[in-house]
Amino acid sequence: MKKYLLLSILLLFTLRGIAGDGSKHEVDLLLDKAKELNAAAKTSLQFESAIKALNLANEDKYDEGIAKAHFWVADAMLNIGLYKEAFKHLEGVQTTDYFMDEIEMQAETHRLKGKGYLKLKLFRQAIQEFHLQLSDARALKGDSQKKSYLKAFGNLTTVFDRLNKPDSVFKYIQLRLAGLAGLDEKENVLLYIGVYDDLGDFYTKKGDFTKAELNLKKSLALIEKYKAPVFYNTYTFLGNLEQEKGNYKKALTLFEVGLANMEKVGLWDAVARKCKFLAYYCRYYKLRGKWTADEYDMAYTWGKDSLDNKNKEVMDAVMSQLVKSKEKESAKKISKSITAALIALVLLVVASTFFIWRSRRNRKILVQKEDALQETESINKELTEQIGENKFNNLIELAKSNNPEFLTLFTELYPQFIQTLKTFDPKMRSTELEFCAMAFLNFSTKNISEYTYVTIRAVQVRKNRLRKKLEIPSDADFNNWMRGLGDDLLSRGF
Template sequence: MKKLLLLSILILFAFKGIAVDHQKHEVDSLLNKTRELFNTGQLLPYIETAIKALNLSNETNYDEGKAKAHSWIAEGLVTVGLFKEGLKHLESVEKTDFYRKGILAQSEVHRVRGRAYGELRLYQQAIREFRLQLGLIKNLTGEKQKKSYQFTYENLSIVFDAISQLDSVEKYNQLLLNNLKGEDEKKEVFRYLVVYDNLGKLYVKKNDFLKAQQYLDKALALVEKYKIPVVLNTYSSLGTLEEKKGNLRQAADFYERSLANKRAIGSRNGMKNSYRELADFYRRTKVDKAKADQYNMAFSRLNDSLESENRQVVDQVLSQILKLKDEESNTKVSKSVTIAMAALALLLAAIAFFVWRHKHNRKILDEKEEALQETETINKELTEQIGENKFNNLIELAKSNNPEFLILFTELYPEFIQALKTLDPNLRSTELEFCAMAFLNFSTKNISEYTFVTIRAVQVRKNRLRKKFDIPSDADFNNWMRELAGTPTMPLQSED
């Protein structure tokens, strides 16, 4: 009887091993499909497919699959603006052996985290992540190293452009150009086009019209040589160049050609930007007020439509994320279980043995169920405790000047952040953090201590914000911040 049971168990494990291998292959196929969807811009199907790959990887405990799926999901969430959820998935990547052993996986986590920080206007933190990525890339080889350098230089160029450090923008675009040396021009034509456009735009800003013209002419030459349908920013940059030279007719022509190209390729976001660009141009130069009004109206309509669509995409993505969390908290019936159940038919010969063991197994099962209930109770208590501690965590993040402070604050007090952005949509992240500390009723001395600046510097910043928000001189600064979101005053935060 025991030999028969042993034989049955060996057969069962053999079938289970085959099932696991099949599921790993299915995960790899899903991840390949995810990459294809990302490259073609199909954002929602891309995230949904990555979540399927993650669920299947969790079922089989496929470490590489979990790491890659979490990484792809994070990329998608950052792209749609769900930064907090995206950063959480990056933390999950860092828990895998695949991440700890793989330089490319580590490099990608820094890249996506840098993107998230850049979108949150935490520019110094973004630069730090991209530079950490550069330190890892030097240990890669071949095509992986070359492409990683390309992405990192592009990202650094974007961040430095956002903070108007034009010399650094020039440096990283020149590195991009050097990185392309020796590459097949036709194969890498879009990368060449991006660099030429970037350098042309940069030299327009620097008022070096000769160099700007040279690089933008190179971009146009590529467009004509390879019949490229997507002209990116070349026409727009040429329009800016001609406008700065005072050639308004030529500038208008280039701006209009930019819009026409975006219409031809069906780029609605590009069309929106061109409408705004043309409206600003005609209003700024006073060339044609009617056209300024026409393009401004077209911009408003398309912008409203795109924002509505984007909200729908975000809602759908959030729905998928919630579904993922539900599936992670419940036991799923996987394909491997189905195959294993089929293999159990082989155990029919040992029915007598299992009957004999029934009472013993029932006792063990009851003990496991009791332990599971205790675990669920403990998990529930821990979850409640975590919720209660969020505010304390927020205070500690503020005291340590941690960049995660603003992210957690936005989660806890979204109405306050929205109220500030309604008053001034262009508020910097440092200003938002300062107002958040005032909202939490930190004293001037506290803010000075936690942000490592003098008390005088804190007072100067308060005065600037009073002017920006038109706060009366006799109004308490911290109370005004609390009342902005309809929140009652709170006791002054202690220094300990």
């Protein structure tokens, strides 16, 4: 009987493990696809792939997949202007263990939050997030660190340009120039072009046309050398330079080259705005006659209407996916509940049969051992109290030194407490069990932070996550709840 029960349980968990590995692989494929779609600027498809990955990762409790899926969903929502939902998903990233353990994910999350604040013109908050990104990047190594620095410096260049602070703009451009040293030019050509573009724009605004032209020519040389597909900024800045020099016809030609590249890349929002600008430009400087300005006006109106339709299509697709994901989630919850109930019923029947048989068998053995146990009870009690006191003192010292043996000894002293915690989540990690054990021993947030070498913020995040997992009321003291769980076990004789 015992053999059959163990085989049944083993088979159940083996099947679940195989299914879990398959789901994780599928999640990883969907996330890779979302990343590729992001590079191709296909926002609605990126969202669709990322939300599918998120649903699968949540089902399998795949922590890394949950973090990355939240990230790519947030990125897609920022691009279509759903800022509130985007920030909710960024909060979702920050509640995962993967976020707590991976510095690069922390840096990228701060970058994305900064990007969101920049779009909302909340410049102070954007600057704060980009500085947090820089702080995290210090812990990275090699090219990963350099690229994270360059992204942050590039975004800060944009922020301070919007704030009309040229000294800060120049500072971050110089930091980007220094950061490019050692990076492969071909692989990172857009980073190189971006720096020279911004430097050319800076000198144009300053009135130093020689230096402006020198840097923009460096961009043109790189565009030609590597056949860079995106170069509209370079031609826009060249047009601005010629305009400042009074060469309005030449400037118009350069602006039009930039416009053509915008259309090829598919930046329809920028295309519409550029057409409106060129209509005004042609009228103001009386270039090519009235018909040219009228054509650009018509192009602007058409482009704006087309853009509104495209944004509506993207928005509809996103909202459709949100509704579908919620419907699927509800259906899966019902299906999983039925399956779980059937499995529980089968296991209950098997377990009941086994325990009845074992109870009858052990009853005879217990009667035989009872007399012998009574004879040694008084001696063992005295000895246990003495040993228990020594072990408890040792337990405290292990906790303070962050010794990995702490959980082993705690489990020995309070086995039922650990088992009860696992009834909430059988897959509860050892780090979570250690955290709950420290709370049971009434260590403060500051103590736990000090003994485990993490920040107080990290301890608070872990507490909040465990509150949700263990369904601890928000008005209940975390440590008191843990000790109350222990007291309840003692009152029931455990």
